Amino acid sequence: EVQLVESGGGLVQPGRSLKLSCAASGFTFSNYYMAWVRQAPKKGLEWVATISTSGSRTYYPDSVKGRFTISRDNAKSSLYLQMNSLKSEDTATYYCARHDNSGVPFDYWGQGVMVTVSS
Amino acid sequence: DIQMTQSPSFLSASVGDRVTLSCKASQNINKYLAWYQQKLGEAPKLLIYNANSLQTGIPSRFSGSGSGTDFTLTISSLQPEDVATYFCLQHNSWPLTFGSGTKLEIK
Numbered sequence: 047e048v049q050l051v052e053s054g055g056g057l058v059q060p061g062r063s064l065k066l067s068c069a070a071s072g073f074t075f076s077n078y079y080m081a082w083v084r085q086a087p088k089k090g091l092e093w094v095a096t097i098s099t100s101g102s103r104t105y106y107p108d109s110v111k112g113r114f115t116i117s118r119d120n121a122k123s124s125l126y127l128q129m130n131s132l133k134s135e136d137t138a139t140y141y142c143a144r145h146d147n148s149g150v151p152f153d154y155w156g157q158g159v160m161v162t163v164s165s
Numbered sequence: 166d167i168q169m170t171q172s173p174s175f176l177s178a179s180v181g182d183r184v185t186l187s188c189k190a191s192q193n194i195n196k197y198l199a200w201y202q203q204k205l206g207e208a209p210k211l212l213i214y215n216a217n218s219l220q221t222g223i224p225s226r227f228s229g230s231g232s233g234t235d236f237t238l239t240i241s242s243l244q245p246e247d248v249a250t251y252f253c254l255q256h257n258s259w260p261l262t263f264g265s266g267t268k269l270e271i272k
Contacts, residue, residue: 083209091201091209091252093261107166107260141208150199150215151256155208 048072050142050156057162058132068125068142068156075123079145082116082127083152084138092138095127096145110136132163167191167255171264177272184240186267188253193233197257200229200238203266204249212251213238245271 054066066082082094095116096105104116115128125142142156168191178184188198196216201209211220213229216236226241240247248271253264 090265091203091254091263093254093263096261105259149256150211151254151261152199152201152209153211153214153220155210158208 048144048154050144050154052140052142052156052159055140055159055161057164059165060133060163062132063128063130064132064161065129066127066140066142066159066161068127070123070125070142070144073144075118076120078147080116080118080125081143081145081152082125083141083143083155084136085141085158086135086138089138093151094140096151097125129161132161134163137161137163166260167194167258167262169253169255169262169264171251171253171267173267174265175268175270177270178243179272180243180245182243184243184247184269186238186251186269188231188236188238188264190234190236190255190257194255194257196232197255198229198231198236199254199256200227201252201254202247202249203252209252243269243271 049071051069058064081096097116101118113131117126139158141158143152144154145151146153170189172187198216200213203209217229228239230237250266250268252266
């Protein structure tokens with residue numbers, strides 16, 4: 047059974063940093079692109095980042111480019127999101143998600159982790 | 166960036182009704198459209214990919230159609246467990262973009 051379990055969320059002040067983790071199990075992690083998707087309270091979904099199988103390619107929307115960094119450790123079946131220079135508008139539930147092997151995005155999701163950016 | 170517009174924002178229908186949700190892209194996305202269902206307090210779930218392919222394990226009352234810029238998600242016979250918000254996503258080009266969602270309720 048595919049499982050994605052996020053951790054590392056919490057309350058952080060504006061301008062500070064936070065690193066999220068996602069532990070994957072139930073599939074061969076190194077064979078799949080992975081991603082982060084977020085959802086602000088009572089709002090819609092926003093794609094945040096995607097990383098290739100080896101980690102050599104990463105993709106971001108302009109809203110987080112230069113502030114967020116997605117990475118992975120295939121030996122540990124783990125995905126990460128380093129978030130720097132956090133803003134109040136980054137407050138959201140962050141989901142770890144898998145891209146399937148044919149390119150379809152987000153066939154499996156974690157339960158999400160809350161990040162609150164506030165002073 | 167490609168803008169995805171969903172309509173209606175809110176829909177109330179009766180059990181057994183045929184329900185149609187719309188998603189329009191601001192430019193051609195070929196067949197690269199997915200639909201997700203999100204129930205209250207849960208993570209989204211993939212329903213449909215490549216516009217009309219049903220994800221494994223999803224009931225056959227869900228179907229998708231369309232290509233280019235206009236897409237539709239249809240529930241052939243609405244069930245109480247279908248109460249949720251439905252989002253579309255284009256994955257034709259970066260950045261990936263979601264629609265704002267359609268909230269579906271039982272009348």
